[in-house]
Amino acid sequence: MNSLNVNRDEMDDADFRAEFRAFLAEHYPAELKQDFHRPFRRLRGEPANDWQRTLQKHGWRAPAWPRESGGMGLSFRKQLIYHEELEHAGVARIIDLGETQLGPTIIKMGSPEQSEYYLPRILNCEHVWCQGYSEPNAGSDLASLRTSAELDGDEFVVNGQKIWTTHANDSTHIFTLVRTGKFEKKQQGISFLLIDLDTPGISIRPIINLAGEDEFCEVFFENVRVPKANLVGELHQGWTVAKALLGYERVWIGSPALAGKALALGEHLVQQLGLEDDRGVMDELAQLQADLHDYRLLYSRTCDAIADSGKAPGPEVSMLKVYASELLHRLTEFNVEIGAEYGAVVGDVEIGGVSTADMQADLYWQLMMARPVTIFAGANEIQRDILAKTVLGLQA
Amino acid sequence: MQEMDEFIAMLRDSAEGFLADFQASPGAKTEIAVPRPLNRELWTAMAELGWLGLLLPESQGGLALPVSAAAELADVMGRYRFPVPYIEAAIMPAQILAAADNEALAAELISGETLFSLAWQDRAGSDAAFAACVLSDGQISGQKSFVAAVEPGSQLLVCVSSVNGPAIVLVNSDADGITAQRSATASGSFCQLSFDKVTCTPLLAGTGAEQALASAIAAGRLLASAFLSGLSRACLRDTVDYLNQRQQFGRKLSSFQSVSHRCVDMHIHIELAEAVWRVAAEAGDEASLSAAKARASDTAQDVCRQAVQLHGAMGFTEECSVGEYLRLALQYGNWLGSAKSMRRAFQSARTAEALA
Ligand SMILES: Cc1cc2nc3c(=O)[nH]c(=O)nc-3n(C[C@H](O)[C@H](O)[C@H](O)COP(=O)(O)OP(=O)(O)OC[C@H]3O[C@@H](n4cnc5c(N)ncnc54)[C@H](O)[C@@H]3O)c2cc1C
Numbered sequence: 001m002n003s004l005n006v007n008r009d010e011m012d013d014a015d016f017r018a019e020f021r022a023f024l025a026e027h028y029p030a031e032l033k034q035d036f037h038r039p040f041r042r043l044r045g046e047p048a049n050d051w052q053r054t055l056q057k058h059g060w061r062a063p064a065w066p067r068e069s070g071g072m073g074l075s076f077r078k079q080l081i082y083h084e085e086l087e088h089a090g091v092a093r094i095i096d097l098g099e100t101q102l103g104p105t106i107i108k109m110g111s112p113e114q115s116e117y118y119l120p121r122i123l124n125c126e127h128v129w130c131q132g133y134s135e136p137n138a139g140s141d142l143a144s145l146r147t148s149a150e151l152d153g154d155e156f157v158v159n160g161q162k163i164w165t166t167h168a169n170d171s172t173h174i175f176t177l178v179r180t181g182k183f184e185k186k187q188q189g190i191s192f193l194l195i196d197l198d199t200p201g202i203s204i205r206p207i208i209n210l211a212g213e214d215e216f217c218e219v220f221f222e223n224v225r226v227p228k229a230n231l232v233g234e235l236h237q238g239w240t241v242a243k244a245l246l247g248y249e250r251v252w253i254g255s256p257a258l259a260g261k262a263l264a265l266g267e268h269l270v271q272q273l274g275l276e277d278d279r280g281v282m283d284e285l286a287q288l289q290a291d292l293h294d295y296r297l298l299y300s301r302t303c304d305a306i307a308d309s310g311k312a313p314g315p316e317v318s319m320l321k322v323y324a325s326e327l328l329h330r331l332t333e334f335n336v337e338i339g340a341e342y343g344a345v346v347g348d349v350e351i352g353g354v355s356t357a358d359m360q361a362d363l364y365w366q367l368m369m370a371r372p373v374t375i376f377a378g379a380n381e382i383q384r385d386i387l388a389k390t391v392l393g394l395q396a
Numbered sequence: 397m398q399e400m401d402e403f404i405a406m407l408r409d410s411a412e413g414f415l416a417d418f419q420a421s422p423g424a425k426t427e428i429a430v431p432r433p434l435n436r437e438l439w440t441a442m443a444e445l446g447w448l449g450l451l452l453p454e455s456q457g458g459l460a461l462p463v464s465a466a467a468e469l470a471d472v473m474g475r476y477r478f479p480v481p482y483i484e485a486a487i488m489p490a491q492i493l494a495a496a497d498n499e500a501l502a503a504e505l506i507s508g509e510t511l512f513s514l515a516w517q518d519r520a521g522s523d524a525a526f527a528a529c530v531l532s533d534g535q536i537s538g539q540k541s542f543v544a545a546v547e548p549g550s551q552l553l554v555c556v557s558s559v560n561g562p563a564i565v566l567v568n569s570d571a572d573g574i575t576a577q578r579s580a581t582a583s584g585s586f587c588q589l590s591f592d593k594v595t596c597t598p599l600l601a602g603t604g605a606e607q608a609l610a611s612a613i614a615a616g617r618l619l620a621s622a623f624l625s626g627l628s629r630a631c632l633r634d635t636v637d638y639l640n641q642r643q644q645f646g647r648k649l650s651s652f653q654s655v656s657h658r659c660v661d662m663h664i665h666i667e668l669a670e671a672v673w674r675v676a677a678e679a680g681d682e683a684s685l686s687a688a689k690a691r692a693s694d695t696a697q698d699v700c701r702q703a704v705q706l707h708g709a710m711g712f713t714e715e716c717s718v719g720e721y722l723r724l725a726l727q728y729g730n731w732l733g734s735a736k737s738m739r740r741a742f743q744s745a746r747t748a749e750a751l752a
Contacts, residue, residue, distance in 0.1 A: 134709070137643075139644060139708050139709065140644045140645070140708070141644035141645045141646075144644075144645075163709075164709045207713055207714075207715070208428075208713065208714035208715070209712050209713060209714060210428070210704070210711075210712050210713070210714060210719045210722070211428065211429075212427070212428030212429050212714065216709070273520065273521065280736060280740075281736075329701075333697075333701075336697075336726065336730065337730070337734055337735070337736060339520070339730070340520045340521035340730055340734050340737070341517070341520045341521070341541065341542045341586070341730060341731050342520055342730075343726060343730035343734070344542075344581055344582075344586070344726055344727040344728075344729070344730040344731040345579045345580065345581055345586060346428060346429050346579075346580045346581055346582060346723050346726070346727075347428070347429030347430070347579060347580045348429070348579060349579040349586075350577065350588070351520075352519070352520075362429075364429070364723075364726065367726075368712075371701070371704050371705070371711075371712055372709070372712045374705055375704075375705065375708055375709055375711075375712065376709070379705075379708065380705075381652070381654055381655070384654070
């Protein structure tokens with residue numbers, strides 16, 4: 001039950017939307033909003049936790065979790081409204097993998113003890129989780145991962161290395177895929193293991209990204225002893241555990257929200273630079289506007305179908321991730337190109353207005369932060385392989 | 397002719413050695429989003445190689461080489477992702493000093509002792525240069541945008557308008573009445589400069605000033621095109637090396653057709669870019685020069701962005717060379733004419749040629 005014990009899922013859609021909109025207007029700090037300078041702003045660390053606790057206090061946390069687990073128990077349709085309103089209000093994104101990935105996994109596949117212990121701590125941000133799947137030699141080919149966990153009495157002993165772990169340096173815990181056995185198929189013998197980052201033998205090294213930020217990390221494990229009780233699901237069945245939520249992940253990554261922010265920046269730039277009479281620029285802008293408009297319709301249609309079916313999303317949702325991320329690329333590239341010399345700047349620059357006030361922008365940042373969306377959560381090449389095989393029936 | 401070819405081969409060779417050494421040195425690493433001062437020791441070494449005075453006439457102590465030779469050098473610089481404002485602080489100012497026939501200033505530029513910046517651009521996305529700053533009573537007032545490599549003690553060559561038409565004047569960047577707003581670029585920084593009644597020394601006036609600026613911009617565009625072409629080639633080469641070595645699914649990434657075909661497409665664009673800048677370097681006409689800059693700007697940005705993707709998460713790290721290529725591609729691809737504006741310039745030049 002969430003802290004207020006209200007059931008917002010029973011509300012009428014329009015009322016629900018209005019109430020959440022009003023809540024965000026009242027409570028979300030204006031200085032943390034996404035803006036033209038940071039159109040894809042993300043929160044991490046304390047500001048992120050503070051905001052999550054505010055949501056929690058008012059019963060707006062964990063929209064997808066069942067009410068008995070402390071979430072809002074929203075239908076998929078209401079979750080969509082929830083996300084639309086976050087976008088509308090310019091609320092910065094938070095990568096809360098405890099809420100979006102681990103919680104639902106534990107609810108579905110974990111033990112009652114795990115639910116009881118971990119779920120409340122995720123909700124109150126006492127535990128902040130990161131995802132330790134990728135390794136230096138296991139990226140697209142995740143199943144070839146080698147970080148090992150060997151049983152020794154009541155404990156696993158973990159050795160190996162994870163990489164590209166987003167926000168490991170801001171997290172308290174990591175959920176991992178580790179190799180517990182060798183079988184014929186490499187997807188077998190992988191287990192899903194929860195690890196406290198304070199455990200001796202773990203070291204974390206941040207990696208600076210193309211935007212100059214330390215968002216992802218390397219995580220090293222040297223004889224790290226992890227209680228056997230931290231295994232989620234059956235031994236050797238981690239691949240199935242991890243895959244159970246992939247469809248939802250692709251739906252959320254396919255959200256048109258980021259593209260919407262990039263387009264708003266582009267539209268503002270066109271005015272700022274006085275390009276409204278430039279036919280070539282306006283044609284390109286029209287293309288992008290139409291593409292985003294059409295994509296929003298496809299996105300709703302796909303999401304409605306998922307909501308109506310009551311089933312988990314199928315492989316067809318890979319198309320959402322592919323289109324949305326590549327549209328985001330094109331939008332951010334358009335913004336750089338029409339920015340002309342401003343597009344040559346790496347970092348902050350004041351863009352003089354033709355008829356408006358100057359604006360602070362960072363066209364480099366938005367271009368860079370759009371890059372990895374086609375890489376993470378299954379690179380687009382891999383998504384196309386999935387679509388070719390499962391949706392079109394193209395044979396390998 | 398043959399003598400020139402041999403000379404260019406030597407120039408490229410010595411540049412390769414120098415730039416490879418520099419690239420391996422700690423100073424080659426550039427920080428993201430931080431304006432960077434010019435490395436004066438490196439600049440002096442470039443002066444000793446004769447690079448700063450490459451295009452200046454012998455009478456002024458230069459090497460009097462054709463601009464095509466400088467473009468060869470820029471191509472090599474691109475291949476080593478050289479993050480130094482050579483075009484901005486050597487090539488473009490030298491065209492102005494050559495026209496001004498000022499031996500003393502030329503000597504300072506050639507020796508690397510004094511830094512020069514050409515403050516020409518009135519506003520973004522335009523070649524307009526003589527309206528935003530006004531000269532009256534020996535003082536200038538107004539604005540200049542995207543002025544590269546302005547350092548303490550730099551000499552600024554400022555394009556201004558006066559009652560007698562356009563002019564280019566000299567002011568010291570430390571002079572009273574100048575304020576600068578600085579932002580970071582791959583090769584160092586851009587400044588937005590404001591001048592408030594700054595006392596100046598006249599250098600060029602009238603059509604002489606206009607022609608000097610036109611030749612500085614043309615040389616800048618040509619070298620930027622060659623630089624971007626060389627840079628694209630190196631970025632693709634690094635990417636091919638990575639794909640040949642990185643394995644996933646028990647195979648080299650290079651063996652996946654969707655990967656290898658993209659590399660081939662990039663290669664075709666790079667060949668186009670090189671073909672065009674080489675012709676522009678010899679012909680020097682407006683149409684081929686604009687075409688060269690348009691092609692190179694598009695190609696370099698596209699190649700570098702794709703290189704990020706093909707490197708996977710590695711391509712999104714600051715550590716990986718791809719980011720350095722990409723930032724330089726953004727700089728020289730969007731400064732001195734974006735692809736779109738250069739295609740338009742190409743179209744106008746073609747139309748004008750057809751009418752002539
Ligand atoms: C910003 C960011 C955050 C991340 N956060 C996390 C995290 O929190 N936790 C985590 O575990 N991981 C994380 N990752 C890692 C991410 O999941 C991997 O980057 C992704 O799986 C790709 O693996 P790779 O980077 O090793 O690229 P590779 O697999 O080496 O691929 C390189 C390139 O080759 C292409 N390629 C690979 N195989 C094929 C094929 N069969 N056919 C055609 N092309 C192919 C890829 O599409 C890509 O373009 C993050 C990555 C990024 C960029």
